[in-house]
Amino acid sequence: MSVATTHDHHHDHHGPPRGWQRWVYSTNHKDIGTMYLFFALFMLFFGGAMAMYIRAELFMPGVQLASPDFYNNMVTDHALVMVFGMVMPAAAGMANWMIPMMIGAPDMALPRLNNLSFWLLPAAAILLMLSIVAPYIFPDGGTPVNTGWTLLPPLSVQNGIGMDFTIFAIHTLGVSSILASINIVTTILNMRAPGMTMMKMPLFVWAWFFTALLLIAVMPVLAGAVTMLLFDRHFGTSFFDAAGGGDPILFQHLFWFFGHPEVYVLLLPSIGVLGLVIPTFARKPLFGYKALVYGMGVLAALGMVVWAHHQYTIGMSLVATNYFMIGTILISIPVGLMLMNFIFTMWRGSMTFETPMLFGIAIILMFSFAGVTGVMLAVVPADMQYHDTMFVVAHFHYALIPGAVFGLYAGVFYWLPKWTGHMYNERLGQIFFWWTTISFNLTFFPQHFSGLAGMPRRIVDYSIQYTEFNMISSIGGFLFGLSHLLFLFIIIQTIRGGAKAPAKPWEGSQIGTPGLEWTLPSPPPFHSFTEAPVIK
């Protein structure tokens, strides 16, 4: 494959507009991508602060810092902020920046819609913040949102005005992700440069293609579910109340019909990043590209039909339980295939260990571990013991922090030179890697033990037998939180200056990652490909 034309040289016929209008009115995929990334960074610290409070409260037995309701409100919003405010926008920011450049498009297919999808996020964030303060500032504010991010009725029906703000925050977030997904799918299908066939696209683009399809399919389900919740709360319907013939479990089904694919929405973009990082630093092409693409497709499809494994304890029929159990265990096939393909990509390669690669290797290891605990949890009778204990918390943090967040970190370090035109400080990057990885494990590994010993989730206070594990966990948590100040520092430092990055900052750039982003200078011009490159 060779690239006949990179880009032409009269691309600066109009540069970026000046001042605030550049950002607020933006129709440029790179500017919008940048805003997504900064928003995600802000929310990372916002949600992280909540996590710090949670770990501080759990440092010792006894209720020390705030009321149980505030605690559970923080548990709820930590999840919502991290899922909807941090991981998804960060992944969407990378999609915005990279997908048009990778496939040789001038911009996203629908640039104004792109701007709308981004700016809905701050509005949703404000609604979410209002949900925290509303119970205290409005008369008859009622109980704060203390349900956990699953918002399960009847507890969520009992909650006060904060729940209504949360519901509409979710509506806003849902509109935002659906519009963004429509845009991404359309861009991928319609904006590829000539010769950039689907099976030549970088894995990251494929990953986002499936992610976007999943979002289009399941985000409306969540919107429908919270709408029904709103009606049950205020308009007298009885969807989730047995007295009127409804069923609280119905909400669980709807929520997890959204919620389980949502897990893959969080994971897939990071797997896409891995599919670029590992070949680059192993200096050989991706092993089993087709298998990875189909594997992601199978993962997305399977992910849509196994939702009830989050709710084995609800009392389903034996047939249904067996179906969901076997379906869930089968997910290990595409996931195992992916992880193995990454290992085989390293196999007989020539590896160097820059920060993105370090994250990549850590992801393979720790995500495998999450997969193993995932299979344990998938086994119904055993899950009836693990259900709603800290074991589950440990499992999904192992899945989501290495699986999603570390993948985003890898992406940030991998692409920072491309985005800013500067190399980041490799030494600091590696310190950041070791610091986060060790403190992350220190935080969440002990939670497997406290969970097996029976400590429930979402409790503000625990009996003293769990003290040691929680103390270790809290210390690890504080260190983990602190490491992100270094992350912030590295990013600011790289934006402000540093060694000039070449168009191909990595020696192995473009080996087996057929994207066009490396044909552009670092940083790329305001408009990427005003004339389409042709790929032969």
Place this chain on the structure above:
Amino acid sequence: MSTQADTHTDNAAYYIPEPSRWPIIAVFGMFMLFFGLVLSINKMSLAGSLIMVTGFAVLAHLMHGWFGAVIDENLSGKYNGQVDRSFRQGMFWFITSEAAFFVTFFGCLFYLRNITLPWLGGDGQLATSNILWEGFQYNWPLLNLPDADTTKYVPAKEAMGPWGLPLLNTIILLSSGVTLTWAHWGLKKGNNTQLVRGLIMTITLGTIFFFVQGYEYWHAHHAMDLTLNSGVYGSTFYMLTGFHGLHVTIGTIMLIVIAVRSARHHFTEHNHFAFEAVAWYWHFVDVVWIALFIFVYWL
């Protein structure tokens, strides 16, 4: 360098709009709408309603402005075939997400009818649940509730049958699909008169549907005691038909806009994405109605 005639290869010809103020206005309007709505359902109805109405006004202004801008760009020939494809694909995926939204409510209906209520009535594995609701017999439509105490939920007196107004509405909506297709034929032939007439007929049928549905609601409320409070039968009935009605209303407004544009000769045989988008939407609403008629009214 690309020399192919296909517009697909010509990135410079792909219209990238200038920075636009409309998206942020949309965000502002939506925020006002939601914020006001939350206040108005939480005992702050005056302030809430005012904010909500402002939000609506902002959104109306937005629709006018944003779509107006797009129409102007289109008429001045800025869009090439690839832009047109982007719009079409965007609309397709939007309707897909709408379909998922309706599937949610249909899914609830199936779940409630086939799993929840039989269990409450004493069937299957959770048969013991009926010791909590002694004497509850499961029938659909649900005219007796598990909780016999009527302080919280009052069951409907009778069920909504399919063969009266609902059947009439089915006929109306299906014929509106036919008239819309007839208008589409007109457009393809370049017969603008047929296009406008077809659209006007469709709008008329849509409006009639809207009023018949309104009358049906009124009747259900007053004569049959079928309300949101009537247990899950009322809940699902109004949720499904209500969201469908909302979509019919939006569709009708869109059709009116398209009819006005047609009357101004905005569309040609080759460039009429807006018409087709609305037509797809209208047909989608039709299909949802057929599912509604079968599963909500009939079976």
Place this chain on the structure above:
Amino acid sequence: MLPRRDKCLSALFITGGAWLFSSMAHAAYEYNLTPPASTLTQEIFDLHMLTTIVGTIIMALVTGMIIYALINFRHAKGAIPDQEFHNGWFGRWAWVLVPVIVLSIDLTIASSASSTLNSVESHDKADVTVKVIGSQWKWTYEYMDDDIKIVSNLKKLEPTDPLYLRDVDDPLVLPTGKRVRFLLTSSDVLHNWGIAEIVPKKINIPGYINETWTHITKEGTYRGQCYENCGTGHAFMPAVVRAVSPTEYEQWKVARKAQQAQAAAEASADKVWAKAELMAKGEEVYTKNCLACHQANGQGLPGVFPALAGSKIANNTAALADHIAIVVKGKAGTAMAAWGPQLNDLDIAAVVTYERNAWGNTAGELVQPKDIKAAR
């Protein structure tokens, strides 16, 4: 038992150093699932060990492969990338090989799990049937075959006590060596009655009954908690079972029934109660049933649970009927439950009297059981 500091250090050592391994396979029970005390949980425990061991082997393999790759395929060592590796026979067949291996592991686990699942779900036969009702934030147990009812509240202890948040005032008593069937339900929101030693969890759903069962093999006291977020007091509703021998169980039943009969007789007697008696009784009932929300000083939790101290209803003689009605029938749209079905006339009379006279409330009436009977 190690002293706590040493335990802390050893835990630090294990967690810090050993995340590569699945350390749950360690022999020490503190790091593993709670030791089972019933036939069913024993079966589940074995299943748990199977998946843990399989998982540990998989992790060892993956880790080994990665370490091998990290050592041998380094740029620094001059490794030359094999650009055709993915095109060799392995590259062409890996997508079949890996899934086949994973699938066979999966099926092993699934078949074993399926048979255990059948045991979990065969809960029909039972020697004793107990209905377990979760409510915010306590457990109520009703023996379906005997007229026995137990209300189980958190016992308040200091956060240094070994039983802090683990003990209740009135535990459920069950016989060993018999099949016990649990009918799980709830009076308000979702709860989950979980005691890992003896019973696999099912959630308590308001308006529905879920079933689970146990066959306890060892006498002892088993402690669990609520495992489904139920709001403010979620952390504060332990579930405790005292498992005793069948003979001791029979004796306990007889004694318990006598005690209940006496309380019922007392409540239905036409006796007119004195203020001191009512206040003492009322405080007891209040502590047991109302304190979780309305708090010990009657101040409630602002914005969540209304204060009773100084409230209009509890200080206004004209509102006595309202007061009784709220306690008996609950208040729609709030967390206030209907206590009529749960408490007898005397209890309600006492608690209403207590609420109208304690914490500086001035309404001052005495409410007698017959007033409650009339209000029902």
